[in-house]
Structure formats: structure tokens, C-alpha cells
Amino acid sequence: MNSAVKVPLVHITRRKNIVWYRAWIVRVVAVIMALILCGIVTMLLVGANPIDVYKTMVVGNFGTARKIWFMLQDLAILLIISLALAPAFRMRFWNLGGDGQALMGCLGATTIMILFRDSMPNWLLIICMLLAALFGGALWAFIPAFFKSKWNTNETLFTLMMNYVATQLVAYFVVFWENPKGSSKIGIINQRTQLGWLPTIGGNKYILIIIVAVLLTVGMFVYMRYSKHGYEISVVGESEPTARYVGIKVRKVIIRTLILSGAICGLAGFLLVSGTDHTMTTTLVGGRGFTGVMVAWLAKFNPFFMVITSFVLVFLGRGASEISTMFGLNDSFGAILTGIILFFIIGCEFFLNYELHFRHGKNKEVQ
Amino acid sequence: MASENIKTPVLELRGITKRFGDVVANENVSLSVYKGEILALLGENGSGKTTLMNMISGIYYPDEGEILVNGNPVSIRSPKEAFDLKIGMIHQHFKLVDVLTATENIILGLDEGKLNIKKAAEKIRNICDLYGFEVDPDQKIYNMSVSQKQTVEIVKVLYRGADILILDEPTAVLTPQETEKLFAVLRNMKKDGKTVIIITHKMQEVLSISDRVAILRKGQYICDKITAQANVQELTDAMVGHSVVLNIARPEPKDPKKKLEISNLTVRSSDGVVRLCDVSFDAYSGEILGIAGIAGSGQKELLEAIAGLQHVENGNIFYIDDEGNKEQLIGKDPLKIAEMGVSLSFVPEDRLGMGLVGNMDLADNMMLRSFRKGKGVFTDRKTPHELAEHVVEELEVNTPSVSTPVRKLSGGNVQKVLVGREIASSPTVLLTAYVVRGLDINSSYTIYDLINKQKERGVAVVYVGEDLDVLLELCDRIMVLCGGRVSGIVDGRTATKNEIGLMMTRIGGSGRDE
Numbered sequence: 001m002n003s004a005v006k007v008p009l010v011h012i013t014r015r016k017n018i019v020w021y022r023a024w025i026v027r028v029v030a031v032i033m034a035l036i037l038c039g040i041v042t043m044l045l046v047g048a049n050p051i052d053v054y055k056t057m058v059v060g061n062f063g064t065a066r067k068i069w070f071m072l073q074d075l076a077i078l079l080i081i082s083l084a085l086a087p088a089f090r091m092r093f094w095n096l097g098g099d100g101q102a103l104m105g106c107l108g109a110t111t112i113m114i115l116f117r118d119s120m121p122n123w124l125l126i127i128c129m130l131l132a133a134l135f136g137g138a139l140w141a142f143i144p145a146f147f148k149s150k151w152n153t154n155e156t157l158f159t160l161m162m163n164y165v166a167t168q169l170v171a172y173f174v175v176f177w178e179n180p181k182g183s184s185k186i187g188i189i190n191q192r193t194q195l196g197w198l199p200t201i202g203g204n205k206y207i208l209i210i211i212v213a214v215l216l217t218v219g220m221f222v223y224m225r226y227s228k229h230g231y232e233i234s235v236v237g238e239s240e241p242t243a244r245y246v247g248i249k250v251r252k253v254i255i256r257t258l259i260l261s262g263a264i265c266g267l268a269g270f271l272l273v274s275g276t277d278h279t280m281t282t283t284l285v286g287g288r289g290f291t292g293v294m295v296a297w298l299a300k301f302n303p304f305f306m307v308i309t310s311f312v313l314v315f316l317g318r319g320a321s322e323i324s325t326m327f328g329l330n331d332s333f334g335a336i337l338t339g340i341i342l343f344f345i346i347g348c349e350f351f352l353n354y355e356l357h358f359r360h361g362k363n364k365e366v367q
Numbered sequence: 368m369a370s371e372n373i374k375t376p377v378l379e380l381r382g383i384t385k386r387f388g389d390v391v392a393n394e395n396v397s398l399s400v401y402k403g404e405i406l407a408l409l410g411e412n413g414s415g416k417t418t419l420m421n422m423i424s425g426i427y428y429p430d431e432g433e434i435l436v437n438g439n440p441v442s443i444r445s446p447k448e449a450f451d452l453k454i455g456m457i458h459q460h461f462k463l464v465d466v467l468t469a470t471e472n473i474i475l476g477l478d479e480g481k482l483n484i485k486k487a488a489e490k491i492r493n494i495c496d497l498y499g500f501e502v503d504p505d506q507k508i509y510n511m512s513v514s515q516k517q518t519v520e521i522v523k524v525l526y527r528g529a530d531i532l533i534l535d536e537p538t539a540v541l542t543p544q545e546t547e548k549l550f551a552v553l554r555n556m557k558k559d560g561k562t563v564i565i566i567t568h569k570m571q572e573v574l575s576i577s578d579r580v581a582i583l584r585k586g587q588y589i590c591d592k593i594t595a596q597a598n599v600q601e602l603t604d605a606m607v608g609h610s611v612v613l614n615i616a617r618p619e620p621k622d623p624k625k626k627l628e629i630s631n632l633t634v635r636s637s638d639g640v641v642r643l644c645d646v647s648f649d650a651y652s653g654e655i656l657g658i659a660g661i662a663g664s665g666q667k668e669l670l671e672a673i674a675g676l677q678h679v680e681n682g683n684i685f686y687i688d689d690e691g692n693k694e695q696l697i698g699k700d701p702l703k704i705a706e707m708g709v710s711l712s713f714v715p716e717d718r719l720g721m722g723l724v725g726n727m728d729l730a731d732n733m734m735l736r737s738f739r740k741g742k743g744v745f746t747d748r749k750t751p752h753e754l755a756e757h758v759v760e761e762l763e764v765n766t767p768s769v770s771t772p773v774r775k776l777s778g779g780n781v782q783k784v785l786v787g788r789e790i791a792s793s794p795t796v797l798l799t800a801y802v803v804r805g806l807d808i809n810s811s812y813t814i815y816d817l818i819n820k821q822k823e824r825g826v827a828v829v830y831v832g833e834d835l836d837v838l839l840e841l842c843d844r845i846m847v848l849c850g851g852r853v854s855g856i857v858d859g860r861t862a863t864k865n866e867i868g869l870m871m872t873r874i875g876g877s878g879r880d881e
Contacts, residue, residue, distance in 0.1 A: 013387065013427065013428075014387070015387075015388060226745050226746060226748075227744045227745055227746065228738055228739065228744055228745065228746050229744065230746075231731075231734065231738050231746050232738075234724070234727065234731075235724055235727075235735065238724040238725065238726050238727065239720065239721070239724050239725070241720055241721040242720075242721050242722060242723065242724055242735070244676060244701065245674075245676060245701060245721050245722055246701070246702070246705070246735045246736060247700055247701040247702025247703070247705060249700075357428075357430070
């Protein structure tokens with residue numbers, strides 16, 4: 001019945017491997033196509049000139065020195081949280097609790113900052129704040145890790161739920177320490193004395209955070225790639241039976257890695273409280289624990305690629321909110337543009353893993 | 368072939384080429400299949416048999432070449448289009464929904480108008496009666512044995528009216544008895560005018576079931592032979608491309624000393640079922656102790672208990688070192704046991720499930736045993752890299768480089784990497800389980816050689832095997848397990864296949880004294 005030969009228009013095959021530069025070409029093309037589509041959508045919906053819209057995006061990120069520093073700080077905090085998640089993900093432990101862990105870091109730092117501001121020198125206060133923040137974050141990751149290693153509970157749900165517990169705890173203490181009374185806000189802590197504030201470098205409070213992020217990026221790369229711990233993490237993630245077979249203590253590795261992961265999230269919380277905001281709110285972390293998931297995944301858990309992916313996400317986020325203000329649109333429009341761009345960035349992964357063959361010509365690349 | 372001029376082939380491939388990136392899976396393959404014949408497709412691991420068949424059944428689309436069905440050129444873009452052409456394939460990994468019944472699985476995805484399970488079940492029973500299948504249409508898949516699941520897959524294909532059936536290594540998961548049953552069914556199909564293409568590694572099966580053999584080597588079509596006029600040696604040589612010696616050496620054990628002393632070993636699985644009961648035996652250096660038994664008689668638990676991976680309820684496992692000191696292994700962790708010189712080369716049903724990490728490259732897999740060595744927090748990458756290169760060279764592992772992920776290698780090469788690493792740590796006890804499962808004949812013999820070399824080095828080898836012929840050729844002594852108990856220990860040089868077969872199903876065999 002099917003006598004006429006119909007060569008299919010396109011057929012899809014899995015790629016065995018792809019040269020790295022071609023992979024980047026595909027990604028860049030995806031971003032360009034996303035920008036074109038965003039332009040069309042902007043013209044149709046609000047009648048604005050797309051070039052202006054993109055200009056606004058760039059201006060929103062790089063417009064003034066102040067904006068650049070803001071952007072870099074945002075980038076640094078997101079990168080630190082993403083770096084924290086990476087070893088857990090490499091181990092196939094889906095830590096969705098970055099937000100909660102960072103918030104617990106905020107809470108730990110704030111507690112010390114408020115309770116002990118009069119009883120120790122400033123340098124010791126800052127060190128204690130740091131330790132409390134690391135402990136808070138580590139504790140929040142340790143709990144699900146312990147349950148996972150002992151009773152094999154589902155870490156995705158567990159870490160997710162721990163976020164809400166952390167938010168509620170922070171909400172309670174915000175009211176507990178509210179200042180001034182009745183405001184339901186903590187306000188700037190130690191505004192006059194600046195006790196527990198991280199020192200500024202050349203009057204700039206962001207540089208230190210950026211340096212921490214850079215050191216952590218290199219450190220995490222080395223840890224995952226060259227250390228014995230990093231190797232154990234990879235083996236446990238790939239195959240638990242094999243890990244047990246060579247005598248790796250799987251439970252120990254899970255707990256150890258999650259304590260590390262949580263502690264780094266806690267560090268991000270410390271930097272927010274002590275370095276930039278000098279206050280604590282329930283929204284201080286602002287969903288970076290979830291954005292970090294995307295950053296880590298898109299970069300395939302490679303810390304250096306994570307610099308790029310976190311930059312893209314921060315750029316988009318800040319650009320989109322700038323568009324909303326400049327063109328008098330609400331936040332949703334920025335979200336639409338971000339959505340379109342992410343769709344293309346994530347969608348292009350398909351073309352990295354699969355190849356399309358067309359009826360004429362061979363091995364042609366689409367995008 | 369004389370008949371070629373008279374008959375039109377039901378299926379003809381002309382110049383089929385398929386590439387995956389730089390890898391050529393099939394190159395310019397031309398092949399004809401005739402109505403009512405059973406064609407065996409023979410080739411080493413990675414020779415492109417499955418890829419070729421996947422193109423006929425609509426999973427892949429060829430890059431070049433054409434496919435003709437009954438003389439008409441066709442294009443097969445999906446398994447559904449293959450079914451429309453009356454071609455059906457039974458894959459190595461079953462594609463069934465566990466929670467559905469046989470009938471539900473068989474009619475899944477078919478559009479026959481109003482859904483009528485009863486009528487479908489009736490049709491299934493008719494098919495079963497016609498060819499001699501044993502299937503309960505109302506049984507759920509998760510209640511079925513591997514062999515029953517395979518039967519459902521075959522019936523599924525027949526239900527869809529397939530006249531050309533492709534079976535990808537159907538016997539790899541079957542016991543000898545089940546294989547016989549399957550072959551009886553295939554012969555019935557042939558009588559009914561169906562065409563069968565069967566992929567297999569096992570020479571004896573090729574000779575007993577097929578009418579004609581087609582041989583692939585490195586993605587290329589080599590030749591075809593009428594089975595009745597072929598012999599094992601000739602087929603093996605054509606498959607491998609050079610002459611292969613099909614003998615397993617069995618040197619006399621030299622100066623055997625007791626290495627393992629196991630007494631009253633009892634093991635329960637996590638759900639409380641007794642897996643091993645009161646097992647006692649010794650293993651000696653310079654000797655290969657074979658372990659025979661029906662799959663699931665406690666072989667896995669026994670080896671894992673020795674390697675420290677299995678919780679033991681009762682009994683003793685003593686390791687005796689070169690000075691004659693006895694040491695209890697029970698209660699020690701796998702790391703400690705491995706350092707003492709007990710090495711486990713285990714091939715579970717999922718080949719990469721334990722022992723190797725599929726996504727890591729060869730060098731990193733070599734590191735699994737050695738990464739803790741050296742002071743400091745960083746790993747030494749140079750030594751494993753050198754070891755990987757050494758193993759690749761020594762065991763002739765076919766790989767683009769030592770930085771290729773292990774999962775990309777074919778089964779035989781994966782096995783060589785695993786065995787190579789385990790041997791590299793100079794073990795005094797080598798535990799192997801199903802090391803040649805799924806391997807082609809050439810790779811299998813390489814592995815037997817490796818094991819024999821270890822024996823000559825004075826290693827105590829415990830060899831868990833499936834193929835009784837090989838056990839009888841390779842092992843000095845054979846312990847037979849039956850339902851977790853020791854059914855008997857026989858001399859590998861004097862025992863017969865029949866004797867062991869009986870012991871596998873009944874403790875002590877035919878009333879022998881224990």
C-alpha cells in the first residue's frame with residue numbers, strides 16, 4: 001500500500017557528541033532569535049520600537065556606574081547560591097532549598113548582629129555572624145540530607161518544604177525585633193554604629209562580595225574536579241551501587257556534601273545581611289535558590305559556565321524590570337520577555353542533543 | 368544461492384549506511400531475506416546488527432540506501448509504518464506497561480474501532496494456540512517472568528499482523544528450557560510462512576534454529592551461509608575476521624592453598640527471604656571454583672557476602688593470607704576487604720550498574736579503586752590514566768581514547784575494562800559473576816584467557832557462570848547451588864552436564880550422597 005517512496009521531510013537522530021564551538025554557535029543563534037521574537041512581540045503589544053527596548057535593557061544593566069555595581073552584586077549573590085547547589089546536583093541530590101538555606105544564613109547573622117553587638121569587638125562580631133550564618137544554612141540542608149540517607153525520603157519535597165519553614169521563622173523574628181515598634185520591619189540594623197557591617201573597599205561595599213564570588217567559583221571548580229571529595233560526589237551521583245562496591249560511604253558523602261551546600265547558601269545570606277542590605281526581610285533572598293537551579297543546570301554544573309549563565313539571567317531580570325519602568329508597563333511585560341528568552345535558551349538544548357536531517361543535503365543544522 | 372533467482376525476497380536492503388556523528392554503524396549493507404526462512408544475524412558486539420534491524424523496524428532512518436519490501440521500495444519512518452508493512456521487532460529491552468495485562472499491552476495504541484477486550488483476548492488465544500505460546504491474556508505484566516514478558520512481546524507483534532519478525536538477542540535472558548520452547552514456536556511460525564530474523568551470539572543456537580546465517584563485521588556485510596553447510600569454526604572466523612582458537616585451557620592447579628573458608632553461611636534479603644542457607648565450601652589458590660545454578664539460586668548474594676556488600680545473618684567467611692593467618696571477613700567494609708586482596712568483578716544484569724560508572728571515562732573508572740591513595744585532598748590522575756592506557760593496550764580494548772565515557776563502549780570492551788582494573792590491583796581472590804553475559808564469542812574467549820592467567824598467578828578464582836559447557840571446560844571444581852543451598856561440589860574434569868543439570872534442580876542431584 002505504501003509503494004511510493006516518501007523520504008521524510010526531516011528525521012531526528014541523537015547526536016553522539018558535538019564540537020564545543022558549534023554548541024556555542026547554536027546557543028548564540030538561539031539568543032538572537034529570542035531577541036528578534038521579543039522585538040516583534042514588543043511592537044505588536046505596546047507599539048514600542050524594539051531597538052529602544054533593547055537599549056533600555058542594556059541601560060538597565062550598564063547605564064550608570066551605580067547600576068553596574070548593582071548588577072555585579074546581584075550576579076555575585078546568585079552565582080554563590082548556584083555554586084552552593086552544584087555539588088548537591090552533581091550527586092543527584094535535588095536541593096531545592098537554596099532559598100531557605102540562605103534565609104537561615106540571614107537569620108543566623110542577624111541574630112548575632114542584634115544580640116551581641118554590645119558584647120564583643122566588631123571584628124569578632126563579624127566572624128561570629130559568619131559562623132552563625134554558615135551554621136544556619138548547613139543545618140537547614142543537613143536535616144533533609146539526614147532523612148534521605150537514613151530513610152531515603154524524597155529530598156525534592158523535603159528541601160522545598162524547608163523553604164517555607166525558614167520563611168516563617170524569619171517572619172517571626174522580623175516582628176520580634178521590629179524597629180521602630182509597630183512597623184513590622186527590622187529596618188537598618190546598627191545604622192549609627194555600623195557594627196557587624198562588612199568593611200567597604202575604597203568606599204564600595206560590593207567589591208568584597210564580588211571577590212568572594214570569584215574565589216568561590218575557582219574553589220568550587222577545583223573541589224569538584226580535582227579533590228577526592230569531588231570524585232566521591234560524582235560516583236555517588238552516577239551509581240550508588242558502584243560507590244558502595246568500592247567502599248565509599250554513601251550516607252557520609254550525602255550528608256557531608258549537603259552541609260557544604262547549605263553552608264555556602266548560608267554564606268550568601270551572611271553577605272546579604274552584613275555586606276549590602278544590613279537588614280533582614282522574608283524576601284531578602286528573592287527566589288535566588290530557584291533561579292540558581294536553572295543557572296546550575298544550564299551550565300551543566302561547571303562553575304565557570306555558571307558565571308555566564310548567571311550573568312544572562314541577571315541581565316534579563318534587571319533589563320526586564322527597567323523596561324517595565326521606562327515604558328510605564330507593569331512587571332508582567334518584563335516577565336513575558338524573560339519567558340521568551342528562557343524558552344529559546346532552554347529549547348536550544350534540544351538541538352545540542354539531537355540532529356535534524358532534511359530531505360536534501362545532509363547534517364544540516366537548524367536554528 | 369540457487370533460489371535467489373527464482374524468488375523475490377520479502378525484504379531487501381540495498382546499500383544501507385547509517386552514521387552517528389563520526390561513527391559508522393552500518394556501511395553499504397545489502398541483504399535479502401526470503402519468505403518462510405529463519406535468518407540468523409551474526410556479528411560481534413558493536414558490529415551494527417541492532418542498528419541495521421532498527422532501520423527496518425522504523426526506529427532509525429538510514430542515511431543512505433534503500434529498503435524494498437516484496438520488491439517495492441519503501442520508506443519506513445516509524446514503527447507504525449513498519450507494522451503497516453507487516454514488519455515487527457522484538458527488542459532486547461521489553462517495551463511493556465507493567466501495571467497492564469497482557470491483552471491491554473498487546474492492543475495498546477491500536478485503533479480497531481470500539482475497544483473490545485474480550486474479542487482481543489480471544490484473538491490472542493487463537494494466536495497462542497496456532498503457534499504454541501503459553502500466555503494468560505489477563506495476567507498483569509509485573510507478575511510475569513522474563514520469558515513470559517518476551518512471549519507477550521512476540522504475540523504483540525503477531526497480533527499486529529507481522530509477517531516478518533525480528534528478534535534482538537531473544538535468548539540472552541532465557542534458560543535453556545525456555546530457549547527450546549521459543550525455538551519450537553519459531554519453527555511453527557516458519558511452517559506458517561512467516562519470516563524470522565534472529566540476532567544472537569550463541570553459535571549452538573544459530574546452528575539449531577536458523578536456515579541461513581548472515582554475518583556482519585564492523586558495520587559491514589561479510590557473507591551469508593546456508594546453516595546446514597556451516598560449522599562453528601567457520602562462522603566464528605568469518606565473524607571475527609581472523610582465525611580463532613576455540614579451546615579453553617585448563618592447567619592443573621599448582622600448589623593449591625586454602626584462601627577462603629566459608630562455613631554455615633546464611634543470608635536473608637531485606638524482605639526476609641532466605642537467599643543462602645547453611646552454605647559451606649573452601650576456595651584454593653591457583654584454582655577456578657565454578658558456581659552453577661539456576662538464575663537467582665543465591666549466586667549474587669554469595670559473592671556480595673564475600674565482598675562485604677551483603678549483610679550476613681549467620682556463618683563464617685575466613686580469608687587465609689599467605690602466612691596462613693585466618694581473618695574473619697564478616698563485619699568488614701568493602702574497602703577493607705578489597706585492600707586485603709579480595710576483588711570482585713561483578714556483572715549484574717545491568718552491566719554498568721555496579722563496578723563501573725558509565726558516564727565517566729576509562730581513566731576515571733580506573734580511579735575507583737585507587738582514588739584514596741596518596742596524602743592530601745586531591746586525587747592523583749596520572750596513575751589511573753597510565754593504568755587505563757595499559758589496560759587498553761594489554762586487553763585490546765576497542766575505544767577511541769581513554770577519555771571516552773565507558774557507556775559508549777560495546778559490552779565486551781566494558782567487561783575488559785572492569786576485569787582489567789580488578790586484575791591490576793593484584794588480587795589473591797577474584798570473584799566473577801556472569802562475566803561473559805551478552806559477550807560475543809571472541810570477547811568471551813579473551814575473558815576466559817584472562818581468568819586462566821590469574822589462576823596461573825596463584826589467584827583463587829570463583830567463577831559464577833550460566834553456560835554449563837563453559838563451566839565444565841574451565842573450572843577445576845564446580846559447586847552447584849539449588850535454592851540457596853549447596854547441592855553438591857563436583858570435579859570439573861569428570862562431571863557431566865546431565866549430572867550438574869539434575870543437581871541444579873534437586874539437592875544432591877539423583878540421590879547422590881552429600
